[in-house]
Amino acid sequence: MRSYLEDPVKITLSITKACNQACKLCYCDCSQEPSGEELTGEAWMRFIDYLVEHGFMQVYIEGGEPLHRSDMMDVLRHCSRKLMTLLRTNGRLVDGTKARELKAIGVGRVLVDLMGANADTHDDLAGTRGSFERACNAVAELVAAGIPTDVLTILNRRNVGEMQGLLKLAHRLGAERVGILRLYPLGRAKRCWNEVALSLDEQMQVIESLDPPPGLGIMQSWHPRDHNCCWQSATVDAVGNSIGCVYLREYVNYGNIKSMSFLDTWHKDPLYRRLRSGEVERSCSDCSASQGTNGGCRSTAYAFHGRWDAPDPFCSRLNNGVDLRVLPKGLLEKGPQRPDPAAA
Amino acid sequence: MEVCIVFTPDNPNLFTLNSTAWLVFDLCDGRSWRRLEKAYYDAVEPLRSPEEARDELIGVVSDLERKGIIERDRVARMSKPRPTTRGRNKGAGSNGG
Numbered sequence: 001m002r003s004y005l006e007d008p009v010k011i012t013l014s015i016t017k018a019c020n021q022a023c024k025l026c027y028c029d030c031s032q033e034p035s036g037e038e039l040t041g042e043a044w045m046r047f048i049d050y051l052v053e054h055g056f057m058q059v060y061i062e063g064g065e066p067l068h069r070s071d072m073m074d075v076l077r078h079c080s081r082k083l084m085t086l087l088r089t090n091g092r093l094v095d096g097t098k099a100r101e102l103k104a105i106g107v108g109r110v111l112v113d114l115m116g117a118n119a120d121t122h123d124d125l126a127g128t129r130g131s132f133e134r135a136c137n138a139v140a141e142l143v144a145a146g147i148p149t150d151v152l153t154i155l156n157r158r159n160v161g162e163m164q165g166l167l168k169l170a171h172r173l174g175a176e177r178v179g180i181l182r183l184y185p186l187g188r189a190k191r192c193w194n195e196v197a198l199s200l201d202e203q204m205q206v207i208e209s210l211d212p213p214p215g216l217g218i219m220q221s222w223h224p225r226d227h228n229c230c231w232q233s234a235t236v237d238a239v240g241n242s243i244g245c246v247y248l249r250e251y252v253n254y255g256n257i258k259s260m261s262f263l264d265t266w267h268k269d270p271l272y273r274r275l276r277s278g279e280v281e282r283s284c285s286d287c288s289a290s291q292g293t294n295g296g297c298r299s300t301a302y303a304f305h306g307r308w309d310a311p312d313p314f315c316s317r318l319n320n321g322v323d324l325r326v327l328p329k330g331l332l333e334k335g336p337q338r339p340d341p342a343a344a
Numbered sequence: 345m346e347v348c349i350v351f352t353p354d355n356p357n358l359f360t361l362n363s364t365a366w367l368v369f370d371l372c373d374g375r376s377w378r379r380l381e382k383a384y385y386d387a388v389e390p391l392r393s394p395e396e397a398r399d400e401l402i403g404v405v406s407d408l409e410r411k412g413i414i415e416r417d418r419v420a421r422m423s424k425p426r427p428t429t430r431g432r433n434k435g436a437g438s439n440g441g
Binding site for chain 2: 009057058080081082083084106107108109
Protein backbone atom coordinates (compact mmCIF):
# COMPACT_ATOMS: atom_id res chain seq x y z
CA MET A 1 0.00 0.00 0.00
CA ARG A 2 1.33 3.45 -0.89
CA SER A 3 -0.12 6.84 -0.12
CA TYR A 4 0.35 9.70 -2.51
CA LEU A 5 -0.61 13.30 -3.12
CA GLU A 6 -0.67 15.23 -6.37
CA ASP A 7 0.00 18.45 -4.47
CA PRO A 8 0.77 18.91 -0.77
CA VAL A 9 -1.85 20.21 1.63
CA LYS A 10 0.33 20.80 4.68
CA ILE A 11 3.73 22.38 5.05
CA THR A 12 6.28 22.97 7.80
CA LEU A 13 8.09 26.29 7.98
CA SER A 14 11.33 25.98 9.92
CA ILE A 15 11.17 29.70 10.26
CA THR A 16 14.40 30.54 12.05
CA LYS A 17 17.67 29.01 13.20
CA ALA A 18 17.87 31.39 16.14
CA CYS A 19 16.80 30.46 19.65
CA ASN A 20 16.75 31.85 23.17
CA GLN A 21 17.90 28.53 24.65
CA ALA A 22 20.97 26.36 24.10
CA CYS A 23 19.47 22.89 23.84
CA LYS A 24 21.93 19.99 23.85
CA LEU A 25 19.81 18.05 21.35
CA CYS A 26 19.17 20.95 18.97
CA TYR A 27 18.84 19.56 15.44
CA CYS A 28 19.27 23.06 13.95
CA ASP A 29 22.55 24.04 15.58
CA CYS A 30 20.76 27.22 16.59
CA SER A 31 22.49 30.41 17.60
CA GLN A 32 21.15 33.30 19.65
CA GLU A 33 21.08 35.63 16.66
CA PRO A 34 19.64 34.80 13.24
CA SER A 35 21.93 34.75 10.26
CA GLY A 36 21.47 37.48 7.68
CA GLU A 37 20.41 34.84 5.16
CA GLU A 38 17.11 34.00 6.83
CA LEU A 39 13.93 34.97 5.00
CA THR A 40 12.48 38.24 6.23
CA GLY A 41 9.01 38.48 7.73
CA GLU A 42 7.79 40.08 4.50
CA ALA A 43 9.20 37.18 2.48
CA TRP A 44 7.49 34.64 4.75
CA MET A 45 4.20 36.50 4.40
CA ARG A 46 4.52 36.51 0.61
CA PHE A 47 5.19 32.77 0.76
CA ILE A 48 2.12 32.25 2.94
CA ASP A 49 0.06 34.08 0.30
CA TYR A 50 1.55 31.69 -2.26
CA LEU A 51 0.53 28.72 -0.11
CA VAL A 52 -3.04 29.99 0.20
CA GLU A 53 -3.21 30.62 -3.53
CA HIS A 54 -2.04 27.08 -4.24
CA GLY A 55 -4.50 25.25 -2.03
CA PHE A 56 -2.47 24.56 1.09
CA MET A 57 -4.60 24.11 4.19
CA GLN A 58 -2.18 23.83 7.11
CA VAL A 59 1.10 25.35 8.17
CA TYR A 60 3.25 24.03 11.02
CA ILE A 61 5.75 26.60 12.24
CA GLU A 62 8.85 25.65 14.18
CA GLY A 63 12.44 26.80 14.56
CA GLY A 64 14.77 27.41 16.23
CA GLU A 65 12.39 29.25 18.47
CA PRO A 66 9.79 30.99 16.29
CA LEU A 67 8.76 33.50 18.97
CA HIS A 68 12.40 34.58 19.30
CA ARG A 69 11.86 36.41 15.96
CA SER A 70 10.67 39.94 16.56
CA ASP A 71 8.29 39.76 13.58
CA MET A 72 6.79 36.38 14.43
CA MET A 73 3.45 37.67 15.67
CA ASP A 74 3.05 39.60 12.39
CA VAL A 75 3.68 36.40 10.43
CA LEU A 76 1.25 34.45 12.62
CA ARG A 77 -1.36 37.17 12.28
CA HIS A 78 -0.92 37.00 8.52
CA CYS A 79 -1.54 33.28 8.23
CA SER A 80 -3.76 32.17 11.10
CA ARG A 81 -7.07 33.13 9.48
CA LYS A 82 -6.07 31.71 6.12
CA LEU A 83 -4.42 28.41 7.06
CA MET A 84 -4.76 26.06 9.99
CA THR A 85 -1.73 27.23 11.95
CA LEU A 86 0.26 25.11 14.38
CA LEU A 87 3.14 26.57 16.35
CA ARG A 88 5.95 24.67 18.06
CA THR A 89 7.71 26.61 20.81
CA ASN A 90 9.94 26.11 23.83
CA GLY A 91 7.42 28.26 25.69
CA ARG A 92 9.99 30.61 27.11
CA LEU A 93 8.26 33.72 25.77
CA VAL A 94 4.69 32.55 26.33
CA ASP A 95 3.07 34.16 29.34
CA GLY A 96 -0.63 34.76 29.87
CA THR A 97 -0.69 37.86 27.69
CA LYS A 98 1.11 36.15 24.81
CA ALA A 99 -1.13 33.08 25.09
CA ARG A 100 -4.26 35.22 24.86
CA GLU A 101 -2.76 37.09 21.91
CA LEU A 102 -2.06 33.82 20.10
CA LYS A 103 -5.64 32.76 20.74
CA ALA A 104 -7.01 36.08 19.52
CA ILE A 105 -5.16 35.93 16.21
CA GLY A 106 -6.37 32.38 15.58
CA VAL A 107 -3.42 30.06 16.11
CA GLY A 108 -5.02 26.62 16.04
CA ARG A 109 -2.68 24.51 18.13
CA VAL A 110 0.54 25.02 20.04
CA LEU A 111 3.12 22.33 20.79
CA VAL A 112 5.48 22.98 23.68
CA ASP A 113 8.76 21.12 24.20
CA LEU A 114 9.25 19.60 27.66
CA MET A 115 12.47 17.66 27.84
CA GLY A 116 11.88 16.01 31.17
CA ALA A 117 9.47 15.72 34.06
CA ASN A 118 11.51 17.95 36.36
CA ALA A 119 13.61 21.09 36.25
CA ASP A 120 16.96 19.31 36.64
CA THR A 121 16.50 17.25 33.50
CA HIS A 122 14.75 19.84 31.38
CA ASP A 123 17.01 22.76 32.27
CA ASP A 124 20.11 20.64 31.69
CA LEU A 125 18.92 19.53 28.25
CA ALA A 126 17.71 23.04 27.40
CA GLY A 127 21.02 24.52 28.52
CA THR A 128 19.03 27.25 30.20
CA ARG A 129 18.24 27.53 33.88
CA GLY A 130 14.60 28.31 34.65
CA SER A 131 13.35 27.04 31.30
CA PHE A 132 11.35 24.14 32.82
CA GLU A 133 9.23 26.49 34.88
CA ARG A 134 8.67 28.76 31.87
CA ALA A 135 7.71 25.82 29.62
CA CYS A 136 5.25 24.42 32.18
CA ASN A 137 3.78 27.85 32.68
CA ALA A 138 3.42 28.24 28.91
CA VAL A 139 1.40 25.03 28.64
CA ALA A 140 -0.88 26.09 31.48
CA GLU A 141 -1.39 29.60 30.06
CA LEU A 142 -2.07 28.33 26.54
CA VAL A 143 -4.63 25.87 27.88
CA ALA A 144 -6.20 28.63 29.98
CA ALA A 145 -6.41 30.83 26.88
CA GLY A 146 -8.34 28.07 25.11
CA ILE A 147 -5.72 26.93 22.62
CA PRO A 148 -5.44 23.15 22.12
CA THR A 149 -1.95 22.40 23.40
CA ASP A 150 0.35 19.41 23.13
CA VAL A 151 3.63 18.58 24.82
CA LEU A 152 6.56 17.24 22.80
CA THR A 153 9.57 15.42 24.17
CA ILE A 154 12.56 13.69 22.61
CA LEU A 155 13.23 10.31 24.20
CA ASN A 156 16.88 9.99 25.24
CA ARG A 157 19.10 8.56 27.96
CA ARG A 158 18.78 11.66 30.14
CA ASN A 159 14.96 11.53 30.38
CA VAL A 160 14.26 7.83 29.80
CA GLY A 161 13.12 7.26 33.37
CA GLU A 162 10.76 10.22 33.34
CA MET A 163 8.30 9.44 30.56
CA GLN A 164 5.48 8.30 32.82
CA GLY A 165 6.07 11.31 35.05
CA LEU A 166 6.03 13.53 31.98
CA LEU A 167 2.66 12.14 30.93
CA LYS A 168 1.25 12.92 34.35
CA LEU A 169 2.75 16.40 34.30
CA ALA A 170 1.38 17.15 30.83
CA HIS A 171 -2.05 15.93 31.87
CA ARG A 172 -1.97 18.03 35.02
CA LEU A 173 -1.07 21.10 32.95
CA GLY A 174 -4.01 20.47 30.64
CA ALA A 175 -2.25 19.26 27.50
CA GLU A 176 -4.36 17.20 25.10
CA ARG A 177 -1.54 14.98 23.84
CA VAL A 178 2.09 14.13 24.40
CA GLY A 179 4.25 13.48 21.39
CA ILE A 180 7.19 11.24 22.24
CA LEU A 181 9.73 11.77 19.51
CA ARG A 182 12.69 9.65 18.55
CA LEU A 183 16.18 11.08 18.76
CA TYR A 184 17.57 11.99 15.34
CA PRO A 185 21.32 12.12 14.58
CA LEU A 186 21.22 15.74 13.48
CA GLY A 187 22.85 18.98 14.60
CA ARG A 188 24.08 19.05 18.18
CA ALA A 189 22.28 15.78 19.00
CA LYS A 190 24.61 13.76 16.82
CA ARG A 191 27.66 15.31 18.47
CA CYS A 192 26.59 13.99 21.89
CA TRP A 193 25.03 10.82 20.49
CA ASN A 194 27.11 8.44 22.62
CA GLU A 195 25.85 10.10 25.80
CA VAL A 196 22.17 10.37 24.94
CA ALA A 197 21.21 7.62 22.49
CA LEU A 198 19.30 4.56 23.71
CA SER A 199 19.26 1.07 22.26
CA LEU A 200 16.09 0.12 20.42
CA ASP A 201 15.22 -2.36 23.20
CA GLU A 202 15.46 0.39 25.80
CA GLN A 203 13.24 2.63 23.67
CA MET A 204 10.66 -0.08 23.08
CA GLN A 205 10.49 -0.94 26.78
CA VAL A 206 9.58 2.65 27.55
CA ILE A 207 7.05 2.98 24.74
CA GLU A 208 5.35 -0.28 25.64
CA SER A 209 5.19 0.56 29.34
CA LEU A 210 3.45 3.92 28.96
CA ASP A 211 0.20 4.23 30.85
CA PRO A 212 -1.27 7.62 29.96
CA PRO A 213 -3.78 9.25 32.30
CA PRO A 214 -7.38 9.01 31.00
CA GLY A 215 -8.01 11.50 28.23
CA LEU A 216 -4.37 12.16 27.38
CA GLY A 217 -3.40 11.18 23.84
CA ILE A 218 0.00 9.73 22.97
CA MET A 219 1.76 10.29 19.66
CA GLN A 220 4.72 8.05 18.90
CA SER A 221 6.33 6.56 15.81
CA TRP A 222 7.84 3.26 16.93
CA HIS A 223 6.59 -0.17 15.84
CA PRO A 224 3.78 -0.68 14.89
CA ARG A 225 3.42 2.99 14.02
CA ASP A 226 6.60 3.64 12.10
CA HIS A 227 5.41 5.96 9.37
CA ASN A 228 7.06 6.88 6.09
CA CYS A 229 5.78 10.47 5.96
CA CYS A 230 7.68 11.46 2.85
CA TRP A 231 4.64 11.05 0.60
CA GLN A 232 3.11 14.20 2.09
CA SER A 233 6.09 16.00 3.59
CA ALA A 234 6.79 19.57 2.61
CA THR A 235 9.18 21.80 4.53
CA VAL A 236 10.97 25.05 3.90
CA ASP A 237 13.91 25.95 6.10
CA ALA A 238 14.88 29.34 7.51
CA VAL A 239 16.78 30.43 4.40
CA GLY A 240 14.13 29.24 1.95
CA ASN A 241 15.39 25.78 1.00
CA SER A 242 12.76 23.17 0.19
CA ILE A 243 13.91 20.17 2.24
CA GLY A 244 10.89 17.85 2.33
CA CYS A 245 11.02 17.18 6.06
CA VAL A 246 12.81 18.84 8.98
CA TYR A 247 14.52 15.53 9.67
CA LEU A 248 16.03 15.53 6.18
CA ARG A 249 17.59 18.96 6.73
CA GLU A 250 21.18 17.72 6.58
CA TYR A 251 20.66 15.38 3.66
CA VAL A 252 18.61 17.09 0.95
CA ASN A 253 17.98 20.41 -0.74
CA TYR A 254 15.34 20.43 -3.47
CA GLY A 255 15.82 24.09 -4.39
CA ASN A 256 15.29 27.53 -2.87
CA ILE A 257 11.97 29.35 -2.96
CA LYS A 258 13.82 32.63 -3.57
CA SER A 259 14.74 31.41 -7.05
CA MET A 260 11.99 28.90 -7.94
CA SER A 261 8.42 28.14 -6.97
CA PHE A 262 7.89 25.71 -4.12
CA LEU A 263 5.66 23.51 -6.25
CA ASP A 264 8.39 23.26 -8.87
CA THR A 265 10.63 21.71 -6.21
CA TRP A 266 7.78 19.34 -5.32
CA HIS A 267 7.02 18.30 -8.87
CA LYS A 268 10.40 18.43 -10.59
CA ASP A 269 13.16 17.41 -8.19
CA PRO A 270 13.96 13.75 -8.91
CA LEU A 271 14.99 12.89 -5.34
CA TYR A 272 11.89 14.56 -3.87
CA ARG A 273 9.72 12.60 -6.30
CA ARG A 274 11.57 9.41 -5.48
CA LEU A 275 11.20 9.76 -1.72
CA ARG A 276 7.47 10.43 -2.10
CA SER A 277 7.03 7.30 -4.18
CA GLY A 278 7.41 5.02 -1.15
CA GLU A 279 9.72 2.63 -3.01
CA VAL A 280 11.67 0.76 -0.31
CA GLU A 281 13.65 -2.47 -0.04
CA ARG A 282 11.67 -3.92 2.81
CA SER A 283 8.70 -2.97 4.92
CA CYS A 284 7.06 -4.01 8.19
CA SER A 285 3.57 -5.32 7.54
CA ASP A 286 2.24 -4.13 10.93
CA CYS A 287 3.53 -0.57 10.47
CA SER A 288 2.30 -0.54 6.88
CA ALA A 289 -1.13 -1.73 7.97
CA SER A 290 -1.46 0.90 10.69
CA GLN A 291 0.08 3.82 8.82
CA GLY A 292 -0.70 3.16 5.18
CA THR A 293 2.92 3.61 4.18
CA ASN A 294 6.03 1.54 3.57
CA GLY A 295 9.43 1.29 5.19
CA GLY A 296 9.28 3.77 8.08
CA CYS A 297 11.13 7.06 8.44
CA ARG A 298 13.45 7.85 5.53
CA SER A 299 15.69 10.13 7.57
CA THR A 300 16.81 7.47 10.03
CA ALA A 301 16.88 4.83 7.31
CA TYR A 302 19.28 7.00 5.33
CA ALA A 303 21.32 8.08 8.39
CA PHE A 304 22.04 4.51 9.47
CA HIS A 305 22.28 2.78 6.10
CA GLY A 306 23.21 5.50 3.61
CA ARG A 307 20.49 4.36 1.20
CA TRP A 308 17.15 6.04 0.59
CA ASP A 309 15.28 2.77 0.15
CA ALA A 310 16.80 1.03 3.21
CA PRO A 311 14.65 -0.25 6.10
CA ASP A 312 14.21 2.07 9.08
CA PRO A 313 16.21 0.66 12.02
CA PHE A 314 13.85 2.33 14.54
CA CYS A 315 11.21 -0.30 13.69
CA SER A 316 11.89 -3.43 15.76
CA ARG A 317 10.89 -5.65 12.82
CA LEU A 318 13.29 -3.90 10.45
CA ASN A 319 16.17 -3.17 12.82
CA ASN A 320 18.14 -6.28 11.85
CA GLY A 321 20.85 -5.87 14.49
CA VAL A 322 21.57 -2.17 14.06
CA ASP A 323 22.81 -0.71 17.36
CA LEU A 324 21.12 2.68 17.53
CA ARG A 325 23.58 3.82 20.20
CA VAL A 326 26.38 3.84 17.65
CA LEU A 327 26.43 6.35 14.82
CA PRO A 328 27.52 5.04 11.44
CA LYS A 329 31.04 5.97 10.46
CA GLY A 330 31.17 9.26 8.64
CA LEU A 331 27.79 10.58 9.78
CA LEU A 332 29.44 13.07 12.12
CA GLU A 333 31.29 14.60 9.24
CA LYS A 334 28.15 14.86 7.12
CA GLY A 335 26.72 18.32 6.77
CA PRO A 336 24.06 19.61 4.46
CA GLN A 337 24.49 17.81 1.20
CA ARG A 338 22.65 16.43 -1.71
CA PRO A 339 23.17 12.71 -2.19
CA ASP A 340 23.14 11.54 -5.74
CA PRO A 341 19.71 9.93 -6.16
CA ALA A 342 21.03 7.61 -8.82
CA ALA A 343 23.76 6.30 -6.53
CA ALA A 344 21.57 5.76 -3.46
CA MET B 345 -9.37 9.09 -4.69
CA GLU B 346 -10.05 12.75 -4.07
CA VAL B 347 -10.81 14.26 -0.70
CA CYS B 348 -12.29 17.50 0.51
CA ILE B 349 -10.56 19.29 3.39
CA VAL B 350 -12.27 22.15 5.17
CA PHE B 351 -10.66 24.77 7.42
CA THR B 352 -12.81 26.53 10.01
CA PRO B 353 -10.86 29.61 11.17
CA ASP B 354 -13.38 30.74 13.80
CA ASN B 355 -12.69 27.55 15.72
CA PRO B 356 -9.38 26.59 14.07
CA ASN B 357 -9.56 23.07 12.80
CA LEU B 358 -9.22 20.98 9.66
CA PHE B 359 -11.84 18.43 8.69
CA THR B 360 -11.61 15.81 5.97
CA LEU B 361 -15.08 15.20 4.60
CA ASN B 362 -16.31 11.85 3.37
CA SER B 363 -18.15 11.75 0.07
CA THR B 364 -21.58 12.18 1.66
CA ALA B 365 -20.51 15.14 3.82
CA TRP B 366 -18.72 16.64 0.81
CA LEU B 367 -21.89 16.45 -1.28
CA VAL B 368 -23.98 18.05 1.47
CA PHE B 369 -21.32 20.73 2.02
CA ASP B 370 -21.40 21.61 -1.68
CA LEU B 371 -25.19 21.74 -1.70
CA CYS B 372 -25.25 24.15 1.27
CA ASP B 373 -24.98 27.27 -0.88
CA GLY B 374 -27.62 29.36 0.86
CA ARG B 375 -30.59 27.35 -0.35
CA SER B 376 -33.62 26.57 1.81
CA TRP B 377 -34.00 23.33 3.71
CA ARG B 378 -36.74 22.16 1.33
CA ARG B 379 -34.52 22.77 -1.72
CA LEU B 380 -31.59 21.12 0.01
CA GLU B 381 -33.65 18.04 0.79
CA LYS B 382 -34.80 17.82 -2.81
CA ALA B 383 -31.31 18.29 -4.22
CA TYR B 384 -29.89 15.67 -1.90
CA TYR B 385 -32.57 13.14 -2.77
CA ASP B 386 -32.02 13.81 -6.48
CA ALA B 387 -28.32 13.01 -5.95
CA VAL B 388 -28.75 9.77 -4.00
CA GLU B 389 -31.87 8.16 -5.49
CA PRO B 390 -32.50 5.37 -6.33
CA LEU B 391 -29.96 4.10 -3.75
CA ARG B 392 -31.96 5.79 -0.96
CA SER B 393 -35.68 6.10 -0.40
CA PRO B 394 -36.96 9.64 0.30
CA GLU B 395 -37.17 8.80 4.01
CA GLU B 396 -33.67 7.33 4.12
CA ALA B 397 -32.26 10.30 2.26
CA ARG B 398 -33.96 12.73 4.63
CA ASP B 399 -32.69 10.92 7.75
CA GLU B 400 -29.18 10.78 6.32
CA LEU B 401 -29.29 14.46 5.40
CA ILE B 402 -30.46 15.48 8.87
CA GLY B 403 -27.57 13.56 10.43
CA VAL B 404 -24.93 15.01 8.12
CA VAL B 405 -26.23 18.59 8.38
CA SER B 406 -26.29 18.30 12.14
CA ASP B 407 -22.68 17.06 12.19
CA LEU B 408 -21.48 19.81 9.82
CA GLU B 409 -23.29 22.46 11.91
CA ARG B 410 -21.80 21.13 15.13
CA LYS B 411 -18.32 21.41 13.64
CA GLY B 412 -18.95 24.96 12.44
CA ILE B 413 -18.54 23.98 8.79
CA ILE B 414 -22.01 25.21 7.80
CA GLU B 415 -24.56 27.41 9.53
CA ARG B 416 -28.30 27.83 9.45
CA ASP B 417 -29.64 31.35 9.14
CA ARG B 418 -32.87 32.61 10.63
CA VAL B 419 -34.94 31.59 7.63
CA ALA B 420 -33.34 28.12 7.65
CA ARG B 421 -31.06 28.56 4.66
CA MET B 422 -27.95 26.45 4.83
CA SER B 423 -24.62 28.03 3.97
CA LYS B 424 -20.94 28.21 4.82
CA PRO B 425 -19.90 30.76 7.41
CA ARG B 426 -17.27 33.11 6.04
CA PRO B 427 -14.33 32.72 5.82
CA THR B 428 -14.55 28.92 5.99
CA THR B 429 -12.38 27.67 3.16
CA ARG B 430 -12.29 24.46 1.24
CA GLY B 431 -9.19 22.90 -0.19
CA ARG B 432 -9.15 22.15 -3.85
CA ASN B 433 -9.44 18.52 -4.74
CA LYS B 434 -6.25 16.64 -4.11
CA GLY B 435 -5.15 13.29 -5.37
CA ALA B 436 -4.92 11.95 -1.85
CA GLY B 437 -5.25 8.35 -0.84
CA SER B 438 -3.83 4.99 -1.53
CA ASN B 439 -2.98 3.44 -4.84
CA GLY B 440 -2.92 -0.06 -3.35
CA GLY B 441 0.63 -0.65 -4.52
